[in-house]
Amino acid sequence: MKKQENLFYEFLKGLWEINPTFKQILGMCPTLAVTVSAINGLAMGLATTFVLIFSSVIISSIRKIVPNQVRIATYILIISTFVTIVDLVMKAKFPELSKALGPFIPLIVVNCIILGRAEAFASKNNVVRSFLDALGNGTGFLLALLALGSIRELLGTRSIFGFQILLDGFSTWMVMILPAGGFLTLGLLLGSANAYTNWKKRKSKKEILITNSILR
Amino acid sequence: MELIIIFISAALINNFVLSYFLGICPFIGVSSKISSAVSMGLAVIFVMTITAIVSWLINNLILIPYHLEFLTIPSFILVIASLVQFVEMVIKKVSSAIYRALGIFLPLITTNCAILGLALFAQMREYTLIESVIFALGAGSGFTLALVIMAGIREELELANVPEPFQGAPITLIVAGLLALTFMGFAGII
Amino acid sequence: MKKVLQIILVLTFTAAISGFVLSSVNNWAKPLIEENRIKAISQAIFLVQSEGKRYEKLNFNEMDVFEVFDENDQSIGYAVVHQGNGFQGTIKLIFGINKDLNKITAIEILEQVETPGLGSLITEDNFKNRFKNLNTQPLIQVVKGKKPSHDNEVQAITGATISSKAVVRIVNEAAEKLKKLNGIKK
Numbered sequence: 001m002k003k004q005e006n007l008f009y010e011f012l013k014g015l016w017e018i019n020p021t022f023k024q025i026l027g028m029c030p031t032l033a034v035t036v037s038a039i040n041g042l043a044m045g046l047a048t049t050f051v052l053i054f055s056s057v058i059i060s061s062i063r064k065i066v067p068n069q070v071r072i073a074t075y076i077l078i079i080s081t082f083v084t085i086v087d088l089v090m091k092a093k094f095p096e097l098s099k100a101l102g103p104f105i106p107l108i109v110v111n112c113i114i115l116g117r118a119e120a121f122a123s124k125n126n127v128v129r130s131f132l133d134a135l136g137n138g139t140g141f142l143l144a145l146l147a148l149g150s151i152r153e154l155l156g157t158r159s160i161f162g163f164q165i166l167l168d169g170f171s172t173w174m175v176m177i178l179p180a181g182g183f184l185t186l187g188l189l190l191g192s193a194n195a196y197t198n199w200k201k202r203k204s205k206k207e208i209l210i211t212n213s214i215l216r
Numbered sequence: 217m218e219l220i221i222i223f224i225s226a227a228l229i230n231n232f233v234l235s236y237f238l239g240i241c242p243f244i245g246v247s248s249k250i251s252s253a254v255s256m257g258l259a260v261i262f263v264m265t266i267t268a269i270v271s272w273l274i275n276n277l278i279l280i281p282y283h284l285e286f287l288t289i290p291s292f293i294l295v296i297a298s299l300v301q302f303v304e305m306v307i308k309k310v311s312s313a314i315y316r317a318l319g320i321f322l323p324l325i326t327t328n329c330a331i332l333g334l335a336l337f338a339q340m341r342e343y344t345l346i347e348s349v350i351f352a353l354g355a356g357s358g359f360t361l362a363l364v365i366m367a368g369i370r371e372e373l374e375l376a377n378v379p380e381p382f383q384g385a386p387i388t389l390i391v392a393g394l395l396a397l398t399f400m401g402f403a404g405i406i
Numbered sequence: 407m408k409k410v411l412q413i414i415l416v417l418t419f420t421a422a423i424s425g426f427v428l429s430s431v432n433n434w435a436k437p438l439i440e441e442n443r444i445k446a447i448s449q450a451i452f453l454v455q456s457e458g459k460r461y462e463k464l465n466f467n468e469m470d471v472f473e474v475f476d477e478n479d480q481s482i483g484y485a486v487v488h489q490g491n492g493f494q495g496t497i498k499l500i501f502g503i504n505k506d507l508n509k510i511t512a513i514e515i516l517e518q519v520e521t522p523g524l525g526s527l528i529t530e531d532n533f534k535n536r537f538k539n540l541n542t543q544p545l546i547q548v549v550k551g552k553k554p555s556h557d558n559e560v561q562a563i564t565g566a567t568i569s570s571k572a573v574v575r576i577v578n579e580a581a582e583k584l585k586k587l588n589g590i591k592k
Contacts, residue, residue, distance in 0.1 A: 025385050028240035029329040067413045074420050076297055080290040081424040085431050088286060092438035095446070103336045106289050107329050112241060156522075177522045179235050180396035187382075187389030195381035221491070230495065286432040290424065403494045403521070 010129050014136025021144035022193040026112040030104045031145060032182040038161045041149025043097050045142025047090070047105060051082045052114050052141075053134040056122040060130035063123045075118045076109070083109040113141060151185055152176040219350045222343075226354030229403055232330050233362040234396040239330030243363060244388050248374075253367035255314055257360025261353065263296075263303055263325055264334050268352035270295050271335040272345050292335045300325050330359055365395060447472075451485040454502035454512040458482060466587050469580060474502070481505055487516070488580035492572040495519035497528070501537065501577055507585050510540040513577065518569075525569030533570070536560045542581045546574050 020026045027048070034044045058078050066074050087105045090098040098105065108114070117137055122130040150160050156176035158166040175181040232238045242256055271292050279285050300323065308315045325331060334355050338348040369391055378387050451472055452458050458474035470487035483505045489498040497518045502511035515529045527533060540546060541558040548571050549559050562570035 025244070026241070028244065029237050032240060033237040062416075065412070066416055067409060070413050070417055073294070073297065074416060076293055077290060077417075077420050077424055080293050081428055084286060084289045084428055087289070088431050088435040088439075092435040092442070095439075095442040103333060103340065106336055107238075107333060109289055109293050110329050110332050172523075174523045175397070178396070178400070179237060180393045180400070182237065183389045183393030183396055187386045187393060190389065191379075191382040191386035193381075194386065195379075198381055286428050286435075287425070290428075 007128065007132055010132040011136040011139075014133065014138070014140040015143065016140065018137070019140040019144060019193075020113045020116075020137050021141055021148075022190060024113070024116070025190070026116055027141060028186075030107060030111060031148060032179070032186060034101055034104055035145055035149040035152055035182060035185075036156070036177050037153040038146060038149040040097075040100055041145035042142070043094075044101060044104065045138070045145040047086045047101075048108050048111060048113070049135070049138025049142055050086055051079065051108050052117065052138045053131060054082045055079045055114055056117055056130045056134035057127055059118050060122040060125060060127045066123075071123065072115075075115060075123075079114055079118070080109045113137060148182075148185060148189065151189075152181055156181065219347065222347055222350050223354035223357075226351050227358035227361065228399065231358040231362055231399055231402075232333065232355045233359055234392070234399045236333065237329075238333040239328055239359050242325070242328055243366065243392070244385055248367060248370050250364060250367040250371060253363040254360070257356070257363050259303065259307070260325060260328070260330065260359055261356030263299055264331055264352040264356040264359075265349060266299055267296055267331050267335055268338055268348040269345065270299070272338065272343070272348045275339050288336075288339065292332060296331050296335070330355070362395065362399075366392065369395075450487075450500045450514055450516060451502075453514050454500055455483060455485055456512070458485075461485065469583055469587070471584060471587070483511065484584065486580045486584055488576050488583075489517070490572060490576040490579065492518060492520050493525050493566075493568040494521060497569070497572055497576060499573065499576060501580070503542070503581060503584065507581065507588065508541060508543045510537050510542060510546075510577065510581075513537045513573070515573070520566070520569045524563075524566045527563050527566055528569050528573055533563055533573075537577070542578070545578045545582075548574050 014020070016023070018024055021028075021031055030044055030048070034040045055075070055078055059075055062074075083106060086108070087098075090101075090105060117134060121133045125133070153176075154160050154165060155173045158164050158168070158170055158172055173181070176185065226232065230236060233240065233243050239260070242260075274291055274295065275288070279288060279291070303325075304315075304323065334352055338351055343351055366388070370388065373387065373391070382390075448461070451461050451474060455461075455474040457476045459477045460475045460479065461472040462475070464471045464473055464484075472485045474482055474485055476482045483503055484507075485500055485502050487498070487500045489496050491497075495518070497520070498516040499513055500516055501513040503509065504511060513534055515534070518526065518528060520526045520528065536554075537560065539557075540560065541556075544558055547556075547559050548562050548567075549555075550562050550567060551564075552561070554561055560570070560574055
């Protein structure tokens with residue numbers, strides 16, 4: 001009998017426990033490519049979350065009538081429809097952002113996060129849970145993009161969101177704006193995230209051991 | 217001459233993985249052994265080339281003449297998904313050894329941003345059919361090159377003392393960053 | 407049999423709804439996207455031809471050329487869009503040229519992926535201003551490390567010679583092409 005998690009958990013888990021970027025290691029391509037600035041990261045995160053939520057909700061609502069053999073094809077059709085909508089709306093209303101994010105908006109359709117959540121969750125859970133799961137994962141992804149984008153922008157141009165933070169005396173780390181900087185920053189962030197997780201695990205293991213020895 | 221520029225540009229100067237960040241998932245996932253890297257690379261070159269041809273046909277025979285450009289994303293991705301399914305069937309029949317080596321990565325080529333990215337770039341730059349094919353060959357070769365170099369480095373890394381939090385994806389990314397830096401040296405050779 | 411029917415129905419239904427939704431969104435978006443495109447081009451044209459009030463696209467297939475008219479509707483020259491290989495990718499630029507096709511009014515870089523901090527400085531006013539009132543006859547030349555001594559010389563950006571040379575090459579190429587095309591037009 002599968003344990004039914006409470007609804008809030010479905011949302012919360014996406015933020016850290018199964019954070020798409022730091023834990024599931026999905027959606028790497030856009031993560032590296034668009035995080036040259038905080039605002040690009042934010043825009044990409046919002047676009048992806050939009051597609052994720054709508055796709056998950058629709059897929060969840062039709063999950064019982066989609067035959068197994070065509071489920072991937074159907075999911076892809078649905079996801080690509082929403083991605084196209086986002087692409088068209090951005091081109092019409094936010095042309096500069098659209099140009100900055102380039103081909104990565106259409107590439108949301110192959111962002112493993114979306115198909116991954118559809119397969120792993122939306123196809124097996126009801127609409128409300130799927131919505132929360134999508135919202136959580138999307139937000140987790142957005143936060144990761146924001147973090148990465150802010151770091152690279154700050155070290156590469158002394159500003160975040162265009163507002164200068166570091167003093168002019170700080171020599172900018174050009175490498176941060178280059179692809180190499182993206183790889184390095186993400187690698188370091190991932191390593192740190194792992195280190196933190198391991199540290200927490202060891203701490204709680206220690207606490208259990210101590211508690212056990214006290215109880216004895 | 218133009219074609220050579222397209223090839224070299226896609227393979228080295230604007231390497232799909234190290235400059236455009238396309239194809240990262242398989243890059244991290246398959247690059248731990250040289251043999252699987254080579255197999256994955258070849259599969260990608262093959263799928264890319266056929267995708268380039270088919271997407272060019274769709275774009276120029278259907279999408280543009282009938283003003284259906286907004287159907288680009290769904291049509292391209294459906295073509296890629298079917299192609300990959302087809303390649304998977306063929307490989308299964310031809311060599312079960314390769315099939316076992318590539319395992320779950322074959323269907324992953326579908327969500328490989330590099331393939332869709334290639335189709336979208338070729339469409340954006342309005343390449344002719346020949347130019348698209350050369351572009352695909354260049355991009356696929358560059359991808360394979362990056363993948364194989366990565367695998368070579370990782371095989372050595374297996375013997376190194378990597379701190380536990382950094383094992384796996386993190387150290388791969390850092391190495392990729394250093395690789396990206398070196399590939400920047402190719403800029404300006406054309 | 408029922409399974410096959412279900413498969414066909416689900417796929418067709420999904421595709422149909424998807425197609426319908428997309429074409430509706432597209433119909434809404436298309437005029438807006440076109441508007442944005444025109445706005446961007448106008449902005450660029452009037453940036454390089456500051457006296458311009460109106461422009462007309464000329465009918466050349468090989469290159470985007472616009473004839474620009476001032477407030478009295480007199481032709482004051484042209485704005486030309488051209489691109490070429492830079493150091494790290496394609497550079498796309500627009501420049502204004504006078505009616506006699508021998509003086510550049512100004513240039514604007516539209517697209518570039520040059521090295522940040524070095525080649526990318528071609529988008530700075532410092533570099534672009536060197537093209538103001540530049541003679542195109544004889545062809546524009548690049549000088550390094552010293553100030554230009556002739557009216558057709560441009561000083562390259564220190565550390566970004568190739569990007570600077572690329573910009574000059576693109577402008578020269580386009581100016582020559584325009585002279586040829588204009589000859590045919592007349």
